[in-house]
Amino acid sequence: MAISDQTIKTERLILRPFEKSDLDGVLSYYSLPDVQRYLDWKARDKSEAKAAFESMRKQTRLTRPGEVLTLAIVRKSDGKVMGHVSLRYTDSTAAQGEIRFAIGPLFRNKGYASEAVKAVVTLGFEEFRLHRVYARTAGQNEASARLLKRLGMRLEAHYREHALFQGEWDEELHFAVLDREWSRGAKVHEITRHKVA
Amino acid sequence: MSQSQPLPIPAAVLYVPRYPIETARLRLRPFNRGDVDAVYSYRSRPDVAEYLFDEPMNHEECAEAVRARTTQVAFSGEGDKILLAVERRDDSRLIGEVSLIWRSVADRQAEIGYIFHPDVHGRGYATEAACGLLAFAFADAGMHRVYARCDARNTASFRVMQRLGMRQEAHFREHAHFKGRWDEERIFAILDREWGGAQRCDGFVTITKI
Ligand SMILES: CC(C)(COP(=O)(O)OP(=O)(O)OC[C@H]1O[C@@H](n2cnc3c(N)ncnc32)[C@H](O)[C@@H]1OP(=O)(O)O)[C@@H](O)C(=O)NCCC(=O)NCCS
Ligand SMILES: CC(C)(COP(=O)(O)OP(=O)(O)OC[C@H]1O[C@@H](n2cnc3c(N)ncnc32)[C@H](O)[C@@H]1OP(=O)(O)O)[C@@H](O)C(=O)NCCC(=O)NCCS
Numbered sequence: 206m207a208i209s210d211q212t213i214k215t216e217r218l219i220l221r222p223f224e225k226s227d228l229d230g231v232l233s234y235y236s237l238p239d240v241q242r243y244l245d246w247k248a249r250d251k252s253e254a255k256a257a258f259e260s261m262r263k264q265t266r267l268t269r270p271g272e273v274l275t276l277a278i279v280r281k282s283d284g285k286v287m288g289h290v291s292l293r294y295t296d297s298t299a300a301q302g303e304i305r306f307a308i309g310p311l312f313r314n315k316g317y318a319s320e321a322v323k324a325v326v327t328l329g330f331e332e333f334r335l336h337r338v339y340a341r342t343a344g345q346n347e348a349s350a351r352l353l354k355r356l357g358m359r360l361e362a363h364y365r366e367h368a369l370f371q372g373e374w375d376e377e378l379h380f381a382v383l384d385r386e387w388s389r390g391a392k393v394h395e396i397t398r399h400k401v402a
Numbered sequence: 403m404s405q406s407q408p409l410p411i412p413a414a415v416l417y418v419p420r421y422p423i424e425t426a427r428l429r430l431r432p433f434n435r436g437d438v439d440a441v442y443s444y445r446s447r448p449d450v451a452e453y454l455f456d457e458p459m460n461h462e463e464c465a466e467a468v469r470a471r472t473t474q475v476a477f478s479g480e481g482d483k484i485l486l487a488v489e490r491r492d493d494s495r496l497i498g499e500v501s502l503i504w505r506s507v508a509d510r511q512a513e514i515g516y517i518f519h520p521d522v523h524g525r526g527y528a529t530e531a532a533c534g535l536l537a538f539a540f541a542d543a544g545m546h547r548v549y550a551r552c553d554a555r556n557t558a559s560f561r562v563m564q565r566l567g568m569r570q571e572a573h574f575r576e577h578a579h580f581k582g583r584w585d586e587e588r589i590f591a592i593l594d595r596e597w598g599g600a601q602r603c604d605g606f607v608t609i610t611k612i
Contacts, residue, residue, distance in 0.1 A: 337575075
């Protein structure tokens with residue numbers, strides 16, 4: 206699993222590690238309240254978002270539990286950075302991974318997140334030999350719940366009032382899919398990777 | 403069994419049950435050193451340990467566990483455990499144990515658990531004892547939500563949760579390894595307002611819904 210640089214091409218997207226020049230694209234959505242929940246580094250303003258971006262840029266390997274691979278979601282047609290997908294390696298003995306994602310408001314409802322998440326879950330199973338990939342989302346995040354269900358993930362948990370989130374009782378959904386259940390679809394994604402010694 | 407020595411309660415205790423917690427047929431009380439044989443009689447059994455994280459315990463391990471439990475009697479902070487011996491009121495036999503773990507102070511969350519000697523299964527004792535501990539969790543310790551976890555195949559365990567009025571919130575599949583195979587886990591939970599107070603803790607718990 207010593208893969209340090211991943212580039213995936215799908216029908217309309219290029220998924221690749223963040224580059225320095227992606228900063229403005231990321232700033233356009235990173236600090237939004239509906240995105241913040243799903244990020245490792247909170248950011249209330251531009252300078253915090255910048256620092257967070259620098260940290261995300263370093264998330265390029267998935268060799269040890271706790272590590273995260275973060276890929277920018279770039280539109281093929283015009284090279285715009287629209288969002289990102291992250292895959293966290295949460296457990297090595299049980300080969301588990303958690304997926305998180307965000308798309309800027311300008312680019313929503315066009316199927317981009319679905320396309321990106323599908324590719325990265327497939328990557329998790331094929332390249333990183335995960336056994337199960339799961340996603341956690343807020344109970345009221347219907348867009349995300351519909352997306353995960355549409356991709357064939359199963360609702361495994363619905364916690365009610367399990368924690369306070371910004372002063373309110375929170376609900377959390379867990380979706381999951383096992384390697385043998387995952388439908389890769391007819392389309393085989395073109396995967397280029399660069400192994401490091 | 404009477405409590406001859408004062409309980410080893412640290413100074414900064416926030417919540418301590420009024421011992422013993424009494425239910426219709428049972429008494430929940432702190433462990434003491436005389437409990438080792440009774441604990442060994444069920445914790446040594448493979449059938450009891452089948453779905454537990456712990457393997458069957460030998461006598462020495464039981465003695466060690468009992469020693470640790472004698473101090474697990476109150477909540478003073480996150481992660482604290484209350485581990486109580488359950489004895490029958492009529493013959494004072496120690497028949498099992500119940501536990502409550504303070505999982506989150508800020509979010510007022512706790513986890514409940516129970517283990518009973520197979521000799522006394524099928525009589526509602528586990529439900530009754532857990533009811534007594536839930537009453538403490540909600541009414542005295544001010545918890546907002548109490549949850550319980552079990553192996554998905556441990557039907558006897560989640561039937562206790564259902565009898566207590568807990569709802570299934572999760573069924574994880576192959577999310578971890580457990581004793582050499584894929585684990586499936588269920589989580590059940592109940593909120594303070596759903597509990598609403600048990601009118602009476604017997605095997606057939608009657609919960610007031612508000
Ligand atoms: C949740 C989120 C990622 C969805 O992104 P998105 O790109 O709008 O998602 P998609 O476009 O793939 O799917 C959204 C809708 O567009 C529809 N759609 C439109 N054109 C489509 C196309 N060409 N192909 C597929 N779907 C298309 C989908 O059917 C879907 O409809 P539905 O919600 O009624 O089922 C986005 O709202 C977001 O970033 N939210 C904040 C962060 C977040 O919640 N992340 C999830 C954490 S796990
Ligand atoms: C989990 C465990 C405590 C459940 O024990 P249990 O005896 O099934 O549970 P209860 O004491 O609540 O008894 C309920 C049963 O007694 C019956 N019963 C008989 N008299 C009763 C009475 N007066 N009141 C209530 N129920 C009564 C109920 O109908 C029920 O039987 P059913 O499940 O066949 O319908 C027990 O199986 C055990 O110790 N297992 C090993 C340890 C373990 O796995 N613990 C849980 C870890 S998550």
